[in-house]
Amino acid sequence: MQKVLTGKCIVIGDNIDTDQIYPGRFLAITDPKEIGSHCLCGVSEDIAGNFPEGGFVVAGRNFGCGSSREHAPIALINMGAVAVLADSFARIFFRNAVNLGLLPIICKGINKHVKEGQTLTLDVEAGTVNVHETGEVFECEKLGDQAMKILEAGGIKPMMRAKFAGK
Amino acid sequence: MHAIEKILMKNSGKSNIHTGEIVNAKIDFAEINDLYLQTVYSFYEMGGQKVWDNERCAFVFDHYAPCPDIKSAENHKAMREFAIKNNLRFHFDTNCGVCHQVMPEAGVIYPGMIVVATDSHTTTHGAFGAMGTGCGATDMATILMTGELWFRVPEIIEVRLDGKTQKGVYPKDVILAVLGKIRADGAVYKAIDFTGSYVEGLNVAGRMTICNMAVEMGAKTAYMQPNSDVLEYVKKRAVRPYEVQYTDPGYKYAESYTFDVSGIEPELACPSSVENVHTLSSVVAEGEVKINQGYIGSCTGGRVEDIAEAAKILKGRHIPEYTRLVVIPASREVMLECMTRGYISDLMNAGATISTPGCGACLGAHEGILAPGEVCITSTNRNFPGRMGSTEALMYLASPATVAASMVYGKITDPREFLN
Ligand code: SF4
Numbered sequence: 001m002q003k004v005l006t007g008k009c010i011v012i013g014d015n016i017d018t019d020q021i022y023p024g025r026f027l028a029i030t031d032p033k034e035i036g037s038h039c040l041c042g043v044s045e046d047i048a049g050n051f052p053e054g055g056f057v058v059a060g061r062n063f064g065c066g067s068s069r070e071h072a073p074i075a076l077i078n079m080g081a082v083a084v085l086a087d088s089f090a091r092i093f094f095r096n097a098v099n100l101g102l103l104p105i106i107c108k109g110i111n112k113h114v115k116e117g118q119t120l121t122l123d124v125e126a127g128t129v130n131v132h133e134t135g136e137v138f139e140c141e142k143l144g145d146q147a148m149k150i151l152e153a154g155g156i157k158p159m160m161r162a163k164f165a166g167k
Numbered sequence: 168m169h170a171i172e173k174i175l176m177k178n179s180g181k182s183n184i185h186t187g188e189i190v191n192a193k194i195d196f197a198e199i200n201d202l203y204l205q206t207v208y209s210f211y212e213m214g215g216q217k218v219w220d221n222e223r224c225a226f227v228f229d230h231y232a233p234c235p236d237i238k239s240a241e242n243h244k245a246m247r248e249f250a251i252k253n254n255l256r257f258h259f260d261t262n263c264g265v266c267h268q269v270m271p272e273a274g275v276i277y278p279g280m281i282v283v284a285t286d287s288h289t290t291t292h293g294a295f296g297a298m299g300t301g302c303g304a305t306d307m308a309t310i311l312m313t314g315e316l317w318f319r320v321p322e323i324i325e326v327r328l329d330g331k332t333q334k335g336v337y338p339k340d341v342i343l344a345v346l347g348k349i350r351a352d353g354a355v356y357k358a359i360d361f362t363g364s365y366v367e368g369l370n371v372a373g374r375m376t377i378c379n380m381a382v383e384m385g386a387k388t389a390y391m392q393p394n395s396d397v398l399e400y401v402k403k404r405a406v407r408p409y410e411v412q413y414t415d416p417g418y419k420y421a422e423s424y425t426f427d428v429s430g431i432e433p434e435l436a437c438p439s440s441v442e443n444v445h446t447l448s449s450v451v452a453e454g455e456v457k458i459n460q461g462y463i464g465s466c467t468g469g470r471v472e473d474i475a476e477a478a479k480i481l482k483g484r485h486i487p488e489y490t491r492l493v494v495i496p497a498s499r500e501v502m503l504e505c506m507t508r509g510y511i512s513d514l515m516n517a518g519a520t521i522s523t524p525g526c527g528a529c530l531g532a533h534e535g536i537l538a539p540g541e542v543c544i545t546s547t548n549r550n551f552p553g554r555m556g557s558t559e560a561l562m563y564l565a566s567p568a569t570v571a572a573s574m575v576y577g578k579i580t581d582p583r584e585f586l587n
Binding site for chain 2: 017025028074100
């Protein structure tokens, strides 16, 4: 896994729930690219089509609250996001993101400071986010060992495949 | 040590356990609902062949029951094939109801167990002294392969509910009042233990409503020490022996909140967040709130007790023209009981539309979708924008009695008006 990532960001608010990330009416869709095209349409229909490839979603508290749908991180990944930086995450979203290789990074207060379209560099190991335009540096929480283990394996799928390959 | 810790300790085969530790625990029952065909995909992608135990996992077809479109029909078909191939002992097709209602009914939920489902409201099963938690499709696929899942041993918060509620105040009002205080992220990553004299005396349905909405505060799981109602319920149904766990006296909670439920009034979670809780009286004091649709159903508010309250209020009355009331019993068992007791005919005579047991419009899939600009009062658990249809529709969460009372005049109304 890449541990230093640079990309542009979008900025959204608090309590962005899974219905806003990926509304219930699209849940029967299984094609990942199509899932990605509806990402965050509960916030605005314009986000997914214009999202910067390899970019960051910056949000407030309790990102990903609501249902356990894995479509939420699948949508974010297929929209082109590599990480979500937020004040806090809902628990199931956090697990789903790690399992699928999307970085959920707790970075308190960041959504009050950065602006849409700014370029950020996230250093996962150092636990920092650098804002290119302003030179500001934010501290973020480091991921736990279990989460790092899964992410370094490329997600839970390659990890399980490796485990079951011998059986 | 807390009962939840004892459950985790037992299922992970350890002799000690501490908060924050990551443990691999055995799963006693795993449930996949019909939104999660991805579970089957992930299972095969990871090299899965057969489920670890064909008596401990099941599909529940509840969100799309019966199928509203070709896509969901295809998903059901693929899941059925998987269930048949793995010879699953339990299967809940489109004629059963909402997963969190049908699992306890079928006896696969009992005290002291761990149940994991691909649904966030799996916290519901804390009502039975079980540890229930939700997960995503790929986590579920790892369970189907190994029978285990990793957990972080959570901090445990106590929410103490003491006293007796006033007439017209229901468990839904109590949990809304709690949510308004603790907020939507007040318990993220943590477990909530509901204690106190109110909980000790509460029936199974009321316990389920409260534990169900613990996840709206971000909780990983909820817990209530089983009382005699619960033990009675599971005694008749449990498919295997079980052991009730008890919290040691003097256990120190990470945080404690105390509520005197006698002070709680009929409550509303106003648009468009579960934590936007206000007393009904304060909302209507600011002006009339007209309603286009009432909705009674879901794993929060679609049980016999809920429908009974609605029928009591609406019997002999009629909803106004150009409004609608959708009632969806949470399960076949619930619906049959409501039919026997005459609630279904009372509600139909009052103008209600009754639909198939299942999730219905609770998550905006079908059977009662809202148009832009419409206002709905609902006994469900979420009112995020777009939850029940258009992102421009507004949803008020309330008790089933408040929904029924509001449908008498087509505007938000205090149920106490009808209860004397
Ligand atoms: S009834 Fe609603 S909240 Fe409950 S499982 Fe179904 S969609 Fe989810």
